[in-house]
Amino acid sequence: MSRKPVTNGSTVVRLPTGPTTALPSDICPVCKRVRYLNTDMEFLINPECYHPMCSNCVSNIFKSGPAQCPYATCTKTLRQRGFRSAFFGDLAVEREVDIRRRVAAAYNMVEDDFETLRDYNNYLQDVEDLTFDLISGAEDERRAAEQKLLHREQEFRDEIERNKRRGREAELSRQKRDAADAEAARQRRLEEQREEARARAEEATINAEVMEALARGEPGSAAEIQARIVAQNRARVAAISGAHFTSLLDTGVPSGTSNTLSIRGLKTKKISEEEEDLSKPYDPFAGLGPALEPSRYKLHESYPNPWLDAARTHDDHRVPGYSISEYVTRAMFDAFAGLGVNIADEKKDVARGPGTLVAAEAAATNRVSERINVDDVFG
C-alpha cells in the first residue's frame, strides 16, 4: 500500500470528496462498468467512508480480506462485511441519519430524568450541538465531538443500557395501553349495538301491543290507545337507555390495568418559579383579568331583548359573525361605567392643557399677546 493511512482516531468519517454526494445511477466509479450491460448492477456503500461502488467491485476487491478503499485519496481500510446498500439516494442524508442514530443511542435520556423542563431542554440543545458538530462541523470540532461521544459510549455503558431497557418497557406498555383502548372501544361499540337491538325489540313489542289492543277493540280512538300504551311502557324504555352506560362499565376491560398505565408520568417534579410561569397558559391581559371583571353587575349568559332576536336567528347577522355577547357586554359596561365618577368634584382643581393656560394668562393680564390665536387650542 503506497498510501499511508492517516490515524486520527476518528470513526465518524467525512463525506467522499467530489462534486456530488449522490449515489451514482449508471456507471460504477471504480470499475466504470455501465448498467446498460449489467442490468442487475447494485451500488453499495461502507459507512466508513461512504464511497459508492458496485457489488461486483466489492466482491472482487474485498473478498480476500480487508483492503484499502479503491478511491484515490481515501485511506480507509474496508471490509466486505461493512458494505450495505444505501437507503437514501443522497449520501449526505444517509450519513446524517447514521450519525443521528448513533448519537441517539448514546444519549437516550428522557424528560423524566430531569428535575426541570429547562434542564431537559438544555440537554437536548447540547446533544443537538454535538450532533451538528459531528455532521457538519470543522475538522477539530468534529474530532472533539467524536471524543465526547466515544467517552459517553464507553463510560456510561450501564446507564445507556438501562435507559434503553426502560424505553423498551415504555414502548411495550404504550402498546399494551393502545390495545386496551382499542378493546374498550370495541366493547363499547358492541354494547351500543346490543342496546340498540334491545330498544328496537322493545319498540316492536309496544307496537304489537298497540295492534293487539286495537284488534281487541278497546275504547277510545287509535291515537289514544297508542298514547296510553306508550306511556305505560316509557318507564321500561327509559330504564334501558339509562342502563346503557352502567352495563358498559360492567362489561368493559378490567379497569386495573388501564388505571395503572394511565397514571404513568404523574411524577411529582420540583418546578422552579420561572418554570411555573412558563408552564401557565398565556394571559393576554398579563394578570389584569380580575381587575377587568365588572363590580357593579354580573354579566349573564343571555338577556331577554326582543331587539336582538333578529340578530340571534337571522343568517344575515349570524353568518358574518355578529356577536351578541359582545354587544351585551358593551351595553352592560356602558350602563354602569362611570356611575361613581363625580366630575364636579374630581375636576374641581384640574389645570387645563397648555392651550388654555396661555389663554388664562392672557385673560388675567387683560392684554392679548400676539402669540395667541383663538382657533389654535394647542397654541
Place this chain on the structure above:
Amino acid sequence: MATEDARYRQSSQYRLWSFSPSHLQSLREKTNSLAISHISNRLRASSPPVDPLPDFLTPADEALLLNFYIVDLLRAAQFCDLPTEIQATAAIFFRRFYLTNSLMTYPPRALTMTCIFFACKAEGLYYRLQKFADKFPGTTGEEVLAAEFVLCQGLRFAFDVRHPYRALEGAIMELRRLGDFDESRLARAHQRTRDVLKLSPLLTDAYFHYTPSQIMFGALSMADEGLLQRLLRDAFAGKSESAKNQVLDVIQSCRAMLEKEPPERRTSYWDGSGSKETMKPLNKKLRKCRDPDRVDLVALQKARREQALQKAKAKTTTREESDIFGASNGKIEDEEREAKRRRVVGGGDLLGPPL
C-alpha cells in the same frame, strides 16, 4: 374603586372634555372675552376701519344662540336620516367646538354642516360628500370641508363621544332579566327615556358635567323613579349607604339639568315657533360682530394652502435657529402664527379685499 369607573377615566371624554360647572363657566367667559378683543383689533385694522365698534355678544347670548344652532343641526341631521348616535355626536362636536371658540369667530352655519359630515366620519358611516352637499341647496362640498381641520383642532382631536344610548339598552336588559316589573311599564319607561336622551342632554351641558351612565340614569329617573332605585340597589349591594347616596345626588342634579330641556319642547323647537322671536335680534347682532377674517372659510382655507406652499419654498432659507431645536412641527406653527400676526397687522391683504 369600581373597575368600570377606572376604565371610564381613561376615555378622552373624561380626560379632555369633562369640567366642573364653575370651570366651564369661566372657560366660556374667557373664550368670549378673547374673541371680542381679537375681533375688535381686526375691525379696527380693517380698511376702512369700523369706527364705532359693534355690540358684541355676551356669554349668555352665545349660550342661547348655541342651543338655537344645535336644534338646527339636529333637524338637519334628522333630514339626512342619520342614526341617533351620529346626530348626537354631531351635536356634541358642535358644543365642544364652541367651548374654546366663539360663535363670533367662526360662522356657526358652516360649522353645522361640517360637524354633521365629520360626525359621520368619526362614527364610521360613509356619506359621500357630493350627496351630502346636494341635500342642502346652496351648500358646496368645499364649504363643508373648509372648516374640517379647524373643527378637529377645536375638538383637540378627541373624536370619541360616549353616548348614553347603549347604556340605556343595557339597563333595560338588566331590568327585564330581573323580571320585577311588567313589560308594559318597562316599554313605556324605555320609550320615554329614549326621547329624553335624544334631546335633553344635547341641549344642556350634561355631557360636560356627567358621565353617560349618570345621564342615562338621570333620564331614567325622569321616566320612572322606581326602576332607577331597583337598579341602584343591585349595583351598590354590599357597599356603604353614603356611596350610594352620593351617586344618587349626582343623578338627581343631572336630572334637574335634563328637566330644563324636556323632550316636550321638541315640537316647538322643530317648527321654530318658540325661538324665532328671541333669536332674531341675536342673529342680527351676530351678523354685525363677526370676525372679518373668518367669514369666508373657503377663501381662508385656500389662502392657508397657498401660504403653506410658499413656506415650503422659503423654509430652507429662513429660520435656521429653529431648525436646531428640531421640531419641524413647531416651526410650522411658529410660521403660521407669524403669518396670522402679519395678517392682523396688515389689514388682511393676504386674503384680498375685505369681504
